Amino acid sequence: MKHIPNILSGSRLLLAVLLLFLVPYAIPFMVIYIVAGLTDAFDGPLARRLGATSKLGSNLDSVADLALGIIVLFRIIPVMDLPSWGAPVAIFIVALRVLEPIVGVIRFKKFVLLHTIGIKAAAWVVFLFPILYWVGVPLVPLLIVCCVLAFIGFGEGFLISLISKEQDMYAKGLFYKKK
Numbered sequence: 001m002k003h004i005p006n007i008l009s010g011s012r013l014l015l016a017v018l019l020l021f022l023v024p025y026a027i028p029f030m031v032i033y034i035v036a037g038l039t040d041a042f043d044g045p046l047a048r049r050l051g052a053t054s055k056l057g058s059n060l061d062s063v064a065d066l067a068l069g070i071i072v073l074f075r076i077i078p079v080m081d082l083p084s085w086g087a088p089v090a091i092f093i094v095a096l097r098v099l100e101p102i103v104g105v106i107r108f109k110k111f112v113l114l115h116t117i118g119i120k121a122a123a124w125v126v127f128l129f130p131i132l133y134w135v136g137v138p139l140v141p142l143l144i145v146c147c148v149l150a151f152i153g154f155g156e157g158f159l160i161s162l163i164s165k166e167q168d169m170y171a172k173g174l175f176y177k178k179k
Contacts, residue, residue, distance in 0.1 A: 019032055029075075030131070040068075077090060083143070100160075101113050116156060117173050122149055
């Protein structure tokens with residue numbers, strides 16, 4: 001029972017890899033994508049409820065999240081009719097999220113992906129983007145909202161990695177006081 005959260009995180013990683021072999025926005029792609037996202041919604045809360053939180057589980061969750069995000073980005077961007085600024089902005093935002101743990105490794109000598117409130121919100125916005133586009137939400141307004149919110153959330157994480165005195169993967173945000 002205590003292994004279920006890690007199984008969910010691991011399955012998200014496998015599902016992300018499976019997306020490499022499916023046609024973007026086809027029904028099988030979207031079903032796998034949504035299932036992968038749901039594993040992210042349940043693995044952490046389930047681990048806390050079962051008393052099964054662990055460093056391994058936290059790292060597995062973070063790596064699976066990052067893999068899913070990067071794979072989906074590079075599968076959907078090429079098939080979308082983005083405005084000229086869309087792809088560079090999306091890649092810049094992903095770079096912020098990828099550089100955050102690299103800065104942490106350089107500064108603190110350990111790999112950690114932060115889990116701030118802003119990062120969690122940005123991750124959900126980014127997750128919902130392909131789904132909302134798939135169901136017909138107009139691309140440009142959707143892209144603007146998604147990019148602004150993702151930049152705020154992931155930018156905050158990058159900034160925390162740059163300026164914090166210690167690395168706390170569970171920091172709530174830049175302006176929250178630690179209790």
